[in-house]
Amino acid sequence: MFPITSGAITQAQRVLIYGPEGIGKTTLAAQFPGALFIDTEGGSGHLNVRRLPTPTSWTMLMQEVSWIRDFPEECATLVIDTADWAEKLCIEQVCKSKGWSGIEDPGYGKGYTYVKEEFGHLLNLLSEVRDRGVNIVLTAHATISKFELPDEMGAYDRWELKLLRRQTAPMVKEWADAVLFATYKTIVVDADANGKRKKAQGGKVRVLRTTHAATWDAKNRWGLSDEVPMDWAQIAPHIPQKPAVVVQAKNAHAATSAPAQTKPAPAAHAPTAQKAPAATKTRKAATASAATSATPEHVTSASATKAVPKPKPAAQTEPQWLAPIRDLMRSDGIEEALLLQALAKKGYITRDTPFSALREDFAGWLTSVWPQITSYIAQGMPDTK
Incomplete structure (x- = not known):
């Protein structure tokens, strides 16, 4: 006999925020409740945030995540900024452990299989942290690449995660509860009367794309509109606040107890x-x-x-x-x-x-x-x- 339950389950969220450099991914991640950063690239130096030491190896990164798993009361949200720099540490680790000078030493594509397996260990560990009531935020850079559908003629440009296209990128997107693409809103208008010349306008309004489109990857399970302003207020209702309350209550209790x-x-x-x-x-x-x-x-x-x-x-x-x-x-x-x-x-x-x-x-x-x-x-x- 197995018990049957019903209703929505409130739990910590796994969020991926990616976009071009300098758009404000780190600043947005810092607004999550009780954020603690593992800054792999030093991009949070301009912010007043709590940080663990910058990991200089894959082993050190895994140790820091394991520590948060064992002591989840230390934060309400764990931020890894960025995932693509963490991937670099992963590649270095695989090469060192195998004695390779580069990831392509064993032959075409073979080295990347080891990277996929090793990076999967990090995602599993982060899921264990989430199961302890801690929100997880991964930031990542975006890159433009050519894309061609198997049943269509021609190719077109699209925004993608700056991760290994066939290995780590699909895993991260599947792992996340929400994939949010941060970008600038632009409008293409006619530059002349006959419409032969085009120009872009805008480029100052930042938005979050929250659902999949031909030119970017995105998803969410929160019922967000396809496009929302890049503002913490748009995300806040869908991020559990309870972990932060637990941390505050624990600290208050510790101050008056043994x-x-x-x-x-x-x-x-x-x-x-x-x-x-x-x-x-x-x-x-x-x-x-x-x-x-x-x-x-x-x-x-x-x-x-x-x-x-x-x-x-x-x-x-x-x-x-x-x-x-x-x-x-x-x-x-x-x-x-x-x-x-x-x-x-x-x-x-x-x-x-x-x-x-x-x-x-x-x-x-x-x-x-x-x-x-x-x-x-x-x-x-x-x-x-």
């Missing part, structure tokens, strides 16, 4: 063998204070995030390919000496190898297996045979 356990920094695995971040020290201090009947100081999630120690500045002579490793080390609170010790114990490097001497290919491989490295460190670096 101290909650501080959340770890975004990471797929939380190592225990490294030097504790400041937030962890605060928690230990609170435990010691409680043992002496003193009232421990409450540590909010925001202050805990700020308390994560900043990475030591890399030497100017350090190769740029080590930057993703530095970011992962910061994210997981792993110090350089501890990482080198683990790599040496596994036999990957000698004990006197400096961090700056790690080769580019080895650094790329290390990024792809980072969860296994952090797990090994968390277990105390046991001897393996």
Whole structure:
């Protein structure tokens, strides 16, 4: 026997906003309730928004999304700005893990199959975040490409997502509850009396196309008109506000209740063998204070995030390919000496190898297996045979 239910189900929304550069996609996404940005390209710098560290690798991006899945009270809306820059990280990850110099090394189209599979993991993870009550917003750039229907003569230009046309773009459009195309409204008029010359007028009014047309992709399940002004007020009635209320209520309750356990920094695995971040020290201090009947100081999630120690500045002579490793080390609170010790114990490097001497290919491989490295460190670096 299975229960039968009826009626509309209110749930967090998965929204894709795409359009030409500079039209205001990021600004619109910032108006979603309780927005927290994962800014893959640095396009939100002019806005006063909350952000996670800019991911410099695919592994780091997946870790940050996993952290929001595990701690959904940190935001009401998760924004990835932009999806096409996230796709670049995905392609880099596939190439590094396979030892390719480019995505077309294995032959025509074969490399893109791996990209599609890997990017699908991100969409599945984002769906898990949505299931925890967090709205998801993806922004993306648009590009103009030639399109030809199989049963028609001739081709025409149309706006498309700036993603892999046959791999990631179809997945993202199917995954989203709403695909909104942001564009400028233009009108083509006759430029002369006989109508042989045309010119465009407008170009200043921004609109959202919400349904599919021959020249763009769009859809929505909200009953919006085919075209609406590019204004948050048009979208707001269809985006659940409850997640933001939950966050506010939780913070208000935390301020008057017993101290909650501080959340770890975004990471797929939380190592225990490294030097504790400041937030962890605060928690230990609170435990010691409680043992002496003193009232421990409450540590909010925001202050805990700020308390994560900043990475030591890399030497100017350090190769740029080590930057993703530095970011992962910061994210997981792993110090350089501890990482080198683990790599040496596994036999990957000698004990006197400096961090700056790690080769580019080895650094790329290390990024792809980072969860296994952090797990090994968390277990105390046991001897393996």
